[in-house]
Amino acid sequence: MLAYVFYILSAISIGSALMMVFSKNPVHSVLYLIATFFSIAAHFIILNADFLAIVQIIVYTGAIMVLFLYVIMLLNLNSESEVSKSTIVKVAAALSAGLLFLVMVASFKESVALPVSEVVPGLGxxxxxxxxxxxxxxxxxxxxxxxxxxxxxxxxxxxxxx
Amino acid sequence: MNEITSTIQVVPLEYYIFLSVTLFSIGVLGMLLRRNAIIAFMSIELMLNAVNLLMVAFSAFRGDAKGQVFVFFIMVVAAAEVAIGLAILTMIHHNRGSVDINALNKLKW
CATH class of the missing domain: 1.20.5 (Single alpha-helices involved in coiled-coils or other helix-helix interfaces)
Structure with a gap:
């Protein structure tokens, strides 16, 4: 049951993070990033970090993202006027990010996890x-x-x- | 509540590592792909959050509260950074009329 909650939350966070990067309108990007932050707050809750989950919602989605939205509104950036980079730069960016991902996954795959401690009630x-x-x-x-x-x-x- | 506290017996730590690595790489991708400086800023926030998630996971799996205190400090620094960064971006927009990263080449050698 809890494993499914984890999978669903991970899908939401990764999907909305990707949509944040790929959506043309900056306001949509901010809204997708807010969805990502909410799903990370839910991850904190299932990891027993309840205080950090509340702080995540108040500080990140409440203060920081409102600041982002305010600046976008102030600078009138909500049009889809951004000139996209050239194709070769896009391919290079995707390649570098993918390579970084591959290297980190490969290095963590071989690592041996330390023994897991028992559940400490009220840790967070x-x-x-x-x-x-x-x-x-x-x-x-x-x-x-x-x-x-x-x-x-x-x-x-x-x-x-x- | 008892069911909630048993996450670390159900989901292995590797899954959290892979999730954080994925989120971090998406942040790097957004940083490299987009020309809007505000989107680049949001990608930095995403990377910080990926690290936060990993720290909370380690803290929960090790039963040590220090990791969560560090996440608290990271949030504090991120809030200060965003306030200053967005003020700088507004000034750049006033002076140059855009927040395009490619237009900010005055310091380029």
Missing amino acids: SVKNLGKVLFSEYLLPFEATSVLFLSAMAGSVLLAKKK
Whole structure:
């Protein structure tokens, strides 16, 4: 039963990722990418990472993709006006991506998996992650606040008129 | 809930590795194939998500919460990166009138 859920979710994520790459209209690309992110959030749920699933939905599909849609709307890019690359570049791009895929699959095929641990209940819960985040990773957590401050200052500086 | 927690006994780790590799390669494909800079950005987001998925899978299969903390940090960095990147793209569109990657060749040697 759960294996079928995994297969269906994987089909949705791969299919909508492909549609994201191949659709001409940028708005359609954003919508397909949102579908991919939702299916990845569902993958997180079946992997017991419930906190990350919620964060994925709120941050990625809620904040980042809305930002993308807003920029596309602002720049008026929703026409299908993109000039496509030449055929030889397309073939080269498909070949390189396919070769990368082949090399990675071949290298992972020969690898030996470490022994799987037993199911830890509540591994990805807010309580457990909060304990790890605020004890072991307190300094990186504080550093991200500096990162956000600089990102905020940078975007204000970029958006300001000269 | 008991049925949900038994994923790692039903689906082997290799399947998650292959799924992440596929998503990552699709991201690389979009990066190389499209000329619209926003689509290229979205392909980068897809690659980041493929890595996130793999990290959560490893974390679940090893019973270690540190991988999920790192995914949290990756999401934070991705959010900051998108905010700055889209601001830069808007500036480029104001200055040059398009977001075509081939038009951005001022730094080309």
